[in-house]
Amino acid sequence: MMRGARAVTVLALLSCGCVPDRTATHGSREPGLFPVRSGGLVGLIDQNGRLVLEPRFEYLGEESEGLIAARTNDRWGFVDREGEFVILPDFDEVGPFSTGLAAAAVDGKAGYIGRDGEWVVEPRFDAARRFREGLAAVQTDGLWGFLAPDGEMAIEPAYPFTRDFEGGRAVVQVGERMGYLASSGELVIPARLRSALPFSEGLAAVQVEDETWGFIDEGGSFAIEPRFYWAGRFSEGLAAVRIGLRWGYVNTQGDVLIEPQFERAEPFSGGLAPVRVDGLWGYLDRAGGLSIEPRFTRAEPFTGGLGLVQVDDGSWGWVETLGNWVWEPSQ
Numbered sequence: 001m002m003r004g005a006r007a008v009t010v011l012a013l014l015s016c017g018c019v020p021d022r023t024a025t026h027g028s029r030e031p032g033l034f035p036v037r038s039g040g041l042v043g044l045i046d047q048n049g050r051l052v053l054e055p056r057f058e059y060l061g062e063e064s065e066g067l068i069a070a071r072t073n074d075r076w077g078f079v080d081r082e083g084e085f086v087i088l089p090d091f092d093e094v095g096p097f098s099t100g101l102a103a104a105a106v107d108g109k110a111g112y113i114g115r116d117g118e119w120v121v122e123p124r125f126d127a128a129r130r131f132r133e134g135l136a137a138v139q140t141d142g143l144w145g146f147l148a149p150d151g152e153m154a155i156e157p158a159y160p161f162t163r164d165f166e167g168g169r170a171v172v173q174v175g176e177r178m179g180y181l182a183s184s185g186e187l188v189i190p191a192r193l194r195s196a197l198p199f200s201e202g203l204a205a206v207q208v209e210d211e212t213w214g215f216i217d218e219g220g221s222f223a224i225e226p227r228f229y230w231a232g233r234f235s236e237g238l239a240a241v242r243i244g245l246r247w248g249y250v251n252t253q254g255d256v257l258i259e260p261q262f263e264r265a266e267p268f269s270g271g272l273a274p275v276r277v278d279g280l281w282g283y284l285d286r287a288g289g290l291s292i293e294p295r296f297t298r299a300e301p302f303t304g305g306l307g308l309v310q311v312d313d314g315s316w317g318w319v320e321t322l323g324n325w326v327w328e329p330s331q
Contacts, residue, residue, distance in 0.1 A: 034306055034318055035060045038330045047305050049326040053083045064096035087117035095130050099149055103128040121151040133165040135183060155185040167199030189220035197233055203252060205231035224254035235267035258288040270302035292323035
């Protein structure tokens with residue numbers, strides 16, 4: 001469902017109007033509007049399934065700071081909730097607004113526009129992401145650094161890979177290993193990790209030399225010693241971990257609260273977490289029971305009170321917390 005890569009990539013963008021941006025923090029979507037596809041075009045519904053914007057766009061992104069990224073005739077701009085273009089579709093790609101700025105790309109280069117659609121940071125980067133915690137990851141000549149909202153480089157491009165700032169830290173690659181930067185640019189957790197995820201609820205999942213996963217605190221010490229085959233981020237006090245061939249959930253002390261029994265498991269959001277059982281996805285509650293029985297080919301974390309799910313024919317719909325359709329699958 002996601003769009004293919006282009007010569008220039010404005011990362012952490014938007015989706016086809018159905019699948020949310022999975023690089024963003026879970027639960028980050030502003031509540032109230034949800035994209036749906038009908039007749040090959042995308043519109044918006046509210047939490048009750050009422051169409052508030054008839055499907056007439058090729059794609060729609062998430063609402064951010066009151067504006068919605070929209071594509072028509074293969075060009076991107078921003079519309080309001082009535083579907084009127086506030087920023088004309090003059091761009092190859094755009095990302096969501098954050099701190100009054102949105103990443104945008106034209107002619108192979110990315111920069112940042114303001115809410116009037118004018119360039120605040122001229123397009124000069126090979127790739128750009130949204131601002132998070134006051135800084136945005138940008139790429140030049142294959143290396144990533146971080147930009148301040150005034151357009152000045154806060155951290156010069158020096159890293160072949162980075163994640164966004166979350167919890168005051170950003171994952172960066174140094175050589176063949178991962179460490180964490182502070183917003184000052186100081187490498188506060190040395191690059192000694194095989195892999196690393198962003199901090200969440202004060203802990204970060206990391207992979208060490210023997211390929212096991214554990215969790216470190218903000219000082220870089222292990223709060224939960226590496227012993228898992230895989231680990232995800234903490235959300236609502238629980239993190240998905242793989243023990244042997246199955247996934248379960250641990251708390252911030254490392255205690256297994258939900259025994260490993262799932263083929264896959266995603267973070268909790270709104271009290272529910274997508275899990276896969278016998279090839280199908282459903283939703284787990286925090287007590288470890290299946291609140292919505294597995295019957296979907298894919299399920300995304302709940303956001304704004306609804307869960308986005310896919311069925312056999314590849315179409316997507318929205319369900320509420322009891323599993324009832326708010327918007328039946330459509331294409």
